[in-house]
Amino acid sequence: MTRPRGLALGVVVVAALAAVPRVARTDAELNFLFLVLLSTTLAQSWNIVAGYAGQVNLGHAAFFGLGALTTRTLWIGGTPVLLAMGAGALVATAFALLIGVVAFRLRGAYFAIGTLALGEILRITVGNVLAEISTLPAATIASYRLADRYYLALALAVATLAVVGALGRSRAGLGMQAIREDEEAAEASGVNALGLKLLALALSTALAGLAGGLFAYYHISYYPSHPFGPHWTFDALLITYVGGVGTLHGPVLGAIFYVLLKEYLAVRWVDFHLLIFGALFIGIVLLLPGGLVEAAARLRALAGRRAP
Amino acid sequence: MLEVEGLEASYGSFRVLSGVTLEVRPGEIVALLGPNGAGKTTLIRCIAGLLRPRAGAMRWEGRPLGQAEAHTVVERGVAVVPEGRRLFGSMSVEENLALGAFAPRARRGEASRLEGVYAIFPVLRERRRQLVRALSGGQQQMVAIGRALMADPRLLVLDEPSLGLAPRLVESIFGLLREINRGGVSILLVEQNVHAALALAHRGYILEAGRVAAEGQGSVLLNDAHVRRAYLGPLAR
Amino acid sequence: MTAFVQQMVLGLLIGGLYGLAAAGLSLVFGVLKVLNVAHGQLIMLGGYGAFWLGALAGFDPFAALTLVIPGALAFGAVLYWTLFAWVVRASEETRVKNSLLIGFGLALALDALAVRLWTADERSITTSYAGAVVSVGGIAIPLVRLASLVLAGALIGGVHLLLARTRWGRAIRATAEDWEAALLTGIDVRRAYLLAFAIGTALAGAAGTLVSVGYSVSPSIGLEWTLKALVVVVLAGLGSMPGTFVGGLVLGLAEAAAAWGFGGPYREMVGLVLFFVVLVARPQGLFAR
Structure with a gap:
């Protein structure tokens, strides 16, 4: 797709999505779309550091969790929600930079398992310190409007896509992709690998923190350790890989597909979508490393050859 | 017994061999010479089955x-002593030698062949319980050759056995290679040490930029212009 | 003081299972250079295997080992052929990364499968002798767990001998050290991979069986056990089975000490913190020799 056409299509889609709260008859549609938008944001944020810079971060939930924790605490305490979310993103990013300097000494799979351990450390700590369930005050529940959450989710998803789109075409984005392909060669040709990896991590975790804040704003009651759970990381990873890792459209396609399958299958079989997604994911890693985006490109190429 | 014909090989899009033809006859010692990057090790990797050639043919005993x-490949009687020896450093001398006889055919007569290797390299018998990485470079080279002999090969392929060894050691290793050859094993020897290799070999090939630039008997090659250009630099012309 | 010793004894007992859990992961990682993050799920399946044999056919859990181990060997072979044989063709760096992703997908699928087959409830096998305890100077030692520790040690010792003394054991070690050199000595490296993966899976199956007797299994224990095994591998390094067993015991003791010192919830933390510190302190040296 050419850039102006893609942009035009994007504007149409966003306008249509913005109109949904006016026409939706039940909350179910809004909830569904909210989940798609939240998943898109989370997956896209993971995609920055893992897909573009090639650093498979298995502790991503920690930043989603930090954003949720900070936002929830400040917001319930009376801070305006946007400000609280900003603070959440700030905390997540600060923490990320702090550990990033250490964690980026690890390469490849060791970075992955190291961050996995970090995420678990944080989840267990939060679970130990804040064992009580967090529920919104009665007054907040009484004035709860789903549409507010939905619009925020839409805005955040659009902003995330814009950031990643701009990153993909920037010098920094190219440098990150060079690191993904071959870190030593990239450094040899003058790329500041550590700096760019930290930049990718900062962007990625700021967006993850905002997504966590959105979750805290959306969800009425949950355990504080829940947003730190590893399944958030795994969701992001699955969505990104199934859609197409290291691409702009991939996480969007993946999120739609994932939430659709999850919501549809969950009606009848709890967790069954994970069986299908696990198998699908293995197939994609082995046979179609480009995910749905690559599949679509191949189909288009095939169709193009048939009908010139 | 080994015939290589028009062999082409590449790493990715980088072509290393572009049509190499050579031959090792029964009972021969053949030296394969050439500057760094000429494709000697690549040729050996092809023979050993570690790298698929892109074109050309290799025949061993007619097949x-x-x-x-x-x-x-080992099972069929070709044993390779790779560049840098590639021993199993965390294992004992005897375990390394036993691994040399891993191929099913080589298991018959393993014990007597071990005695044979110890007869050629007596120091290995003394060190047989030691870990290989604790040995000196020369002793390690003996283990590497011994490991290959344990496979009961009819062709022994060596990639730079003199690398990193003192001249006296090289001399004695080359002497042992001649003995092994007299025992009926053909040898394909890749070397940088031109004089020693050509003194030992019956025939030699010069590989340059992925092609055979010259071939012939050892003494003839030694005076060949190609050899002098390759090893002594353009000024020697 | 007695309470402390009691804690440490219990820590030592579960440490044996940590060692057994890590042994399989270590073998697979060391030989195939493949990091199977679904290792914990294989342990879980072993536990459910023993549970099924008990519930459906009345097998004693320890007797069930004689079926679980060969079953796990076969399952490991199938997993290798269908999934990991594809991965080992890649260069070593992509290999580790892809194996991580494949293992992750596998873990997810097996978790979901376990929920379908056995529900999300915790299960554990109860036997007539389940409550038996020997008391030594006021310290209670549950017999089942003691037997598990001994069995874990025996199994690891058995694999150690297999690797040290047999022809294929030597071939597996050679492959771990330098697979190209192994090929040059005539070893069918892919068969060595297959054997190592199958043995690793069998060790996981045995560990799962012992977990289901002395402790409990549920579909969600996979990740937890993968992490335990990873921690032990990081602590003990690759290449030595007895070393891995000792590493497991050390983790068990460290957990017990942390639980005693800071309270139960911190049991899980100590291993992860150790893990991260060791990993960062020796990022390259860890798995290199």
């Missing part, structure tokens, strides 16, 4: 070799 899996 094609190129498509065979690496571990079956």
